[in-house]
Amino acid sequence: MMLDSETKAVELPDDHADELRLWLRLLTCTNLIEGEVRGRLRERFDVTLPRFDLMAQLDKAPDGMTLSDVSKRMMVSNGNVTGLVERLVESGHLDRRTSETDRRVQVIRLTKSGRAEFRKMAAEHQTWISDMFGDLSPKDVRELMRLLAKTKGSVQKSARRRAGEAR
Amino acid sequence: MMLDSETKAVELPDDHADELRLWLRLLTCTNLIEGEVRGRLRERFDVTLPRFDLMAQLDKAPDGMTLSDVSKRMMVSNGNVTGLVERLVESGHLDRRTSETDRRVQVIRLTKSGRAEFRKMAAEHQTWISDMFGDLSPKDVRELMRLLAKTKGSVQKSARRRAGEAR
DNA sequence: CCGAATTTCTTTAGGCTTCAAGTAATTGGC
DNA sequence: GCCAATTACTTGAAGCCTAAAGAAATTCGG
Numbered sequence: 001m002m003l004d005s006e007t008k009a010v011e012l013p014d015d016h017a018d019e020l021r022l023w024l025r026l027l028t029c030t031n032l033i034e035g036e037v038r039g040r041l042r043e044r045f046d047v048t049l050p051r052f053d054l055m056a057q058l059d060k061a062p063d064g065m066t067l068s069d070v071s072k073r074m075m076v077s078n079g080n081v082t083g084l085v086e087r088l089v090e091s092g093h094l095d096r097r098t099s100e101t102d103r104r105v106q107v108i109r110l111t112k113s114g115r116a117e118f119r120k121m122a123a124e125h126q127t128w129i130s131d132m133f134g135d136l137s138p139k140d141v142r143e144l145m146r147l148l149a150k151t152k153g154s155v156q157k158s159a160r161r162r163a164g165e166a167r
Numbered sequence: 168m169m170l171d172s173e174t175k176a177v178e179l180p181d182d183h184a185d186e187l188r189l190w191l192r193l194l195t196c197t198n199l200i201e202g203e204v205r206g207r208l209r210e211r212f213d214v215t216l217p218r219f220d221l222m223a224q225l226d227k228a229p230d231g232m233t234l235s236d237v238s239k240r241m242m243v244s245n246g247n248v249t250g251l252v253e254r255l256v257e258s259g260h261l262d263r264r265t266s267e268t269d270r271r272v273q274v275i276r277l278t279k280s281g282r283a284e285f286r287k288m289a290a291e292h293q294t295w296i297s298d299m300f301g302d303l304s305p306k307d308v309r310e311l312m313r314l315l316a317k318t319k320g321s322v323q324k325s326a327r328r329r330a331g332e333a334r
Numbered sequence: 335c336c337g338a339a340t341t342t343c344t345t346t347a348g349g350c351t352t353c354a355a356g357t358a359a360t361t362g363g364c
Numbered sequence: 365g366c367c368a369a370t371t372a373c374t375t376g377a378a379g380c381c382t383a384a385a386g387a388a389a390t391t392c393g394g
Contacts, residue, residue, distance in 0.1 A: 016293045016294060016296065016297035017293075018305070018308050018312075019293075019296050019297045019299075019300040019303075019308065020293050020296050020297070021312070022300065022308055022311055022312055022315075023200065023296045023299075023300070025312060025315045025316065025319070026193075026196065026197055026200070026311075026315060027197060027201070028242075028319060029193065029315050029318050029319050029322065030193055030194060030197040031242050032242075032319065032322045032323065032326070033190060033193070033322055034194070035242065036322065036325070036326050036329070038382090040329070042382095042383090048349075048350080048382095049350095050349090050350065050351090066372080066373095067372075067373065068371085068372060068373080075195075075198050075199075075202065076350090076351070076352085077351065077352055077353075078372080078373065078374085079351080079352075079353080079354095079373085079374070079375075079376090080350070080351055080352075081373090082373065082374055082375085083349085083350075083351090083374095084349095084350080087349085102359075102360070102371095102372085103358080103359060103360090104358065104359045104360070104371065104372040104373065105359090105371095105372065105373085106372080106373070126183045126184075126186075126187050127183060128325075129183065129186050129187050129190045130183035130186045130187070131325045131328075132186075132190075132321060132322045132325040132326075133186040133189060133190070133318065133321060133322075134321055134324075134325060135317060135318075135320060135321035135324065136186075136314075136317060136318060136321060138185070140314055140317065141185050141186065141189055143310065143314060144189055144193075144311075144314045144315075144318070145185075145188070145189055145192060147303075147307055147310060147311045147314070148189075148192045148193060148196050148311075149192065150302060150303060150307065151196050151300065151302075151303060151311070152192070152195060152196050152199065153302060154299060154300060154301055154302035154303060155196065155199045155200055155203065155299045155300075156199065157301075157302065158203070158295075158298045158299040158301060159199070159203050159299075161298075162203070162207070205352090209352095209353090215352095215379075215380080216380095217379090217380065217381090233342080233343095234342075234343065235341085235342060235343080238343095243380090243381070243382085244381065244382050244383075245342080245343065245344080246343085246344070246345075246346090246381080246382075246383085246384095247380070247381050247382075248343090249343065249344055249345085250344095250379085250380075250381090251379095251380080254379085269341090269342085269389075269390070270388080270389060270390090271341065271342040271343065271388065271389045271390070272341095272342065272343085272389095273342085273343070335394100336393105336394090337392100337393095337394100338391100338392090338393090339390105339391085339392085339393100340389100340390080340391070340392095341388100341389080341390075341391090342387100342388085342389080342390095343386105343387085343388085343389100344385105344386080344387075344388100345384100345385085345386075345387095346383100346384085346385080346386095347382105347383095347384095347385105348381105348382090348383095349380105349381085349382085350379105350380080350381075350382100351378100351379085351380070351381095352377105352378090352379085352380095353376105353377095353378095354375100354376090354377095355374105355375085355376085355377105356373105356374080356375070356376095357372100357373085357374075357375095358371100358372085358373085358374100359370100359371080359372080359373100360369100360370080360371075360372095361368100361369080361370070361371090362367100362368090362369085362370095363366100363367095363368090363369100364365100364366085364367095364368105
């Protein structure tokens, strides 16, 4: 049983409604943006969001990444990455080779043309995002960054608590 | 952003990097929470998140909803709802009938047992969310709500601009 | 009334995603 | 060296999801 050492003096009688509303609003915002990005990527470049995300990871790693690295970074399952990579190699965006030192490991990189194509997409993508956040002042942006960082930490702590319980 | 290795890396004057970082952080937070909720729903109730979300919509509508209503509320495609509803009717959680006044329309409701099961899940779900946001003060929560509302408005405005352009 | 346009839902094809089980390669204790 | 455990990835089954095309019912202008 988990006990919080920092006990709040008075907790309102189990009112968790605010947090729930916050979560729903967070989800709505993300879905709105994600849907918009998805649609624009398809419309402008005929590419899916997962493909774009994978290429974005690889663009930051000139020496390539293993499938496990990608899986962790993208927070998706291993099997998922296998399929995604398969299709991107097929279409010539990715290059894949078995590691010299560990034959279990597959190292993937962007091909030259894959990288060029990604850079074009990324530049436009960034302007879309900037446009979508257009109404927020620089101060709003900073404040949101701060609060989301705090949120992330809080969620991770909670997730660790749960993972710990499962022992 | 880095340019081609042959070219010199240049920071463009109109820098949108902050907004991009904000978007990535927002996405990370949402994914973390969503993944956690997904895992707990599966573990505790052997139910998927989309099923839970659909039941949540119906719980708020005692008189039922049409598939189109659900589709709009959940921000997913029509065809998606068709399949989701099919499986939930199959499992006895939902009741589905054709509207008396318009035979194109399907009205779906929670069954008695479906509602009971949902209420149990929802109660626990709310405590998970509350726990995950546990490190945020009431003031943080309010501030996040405010900023996300502003963000939502900004994104919708941008989306309308795009939709308008497509004429 | 008639037919064109619209609305509601379903179907289809393809892709994404997870979990769980399986295979292959490596590591580490003995 | 040997073999059990671990790690990296793949496969398979099921479900989720979208866009696009299609079917059925309704609405509305003329």
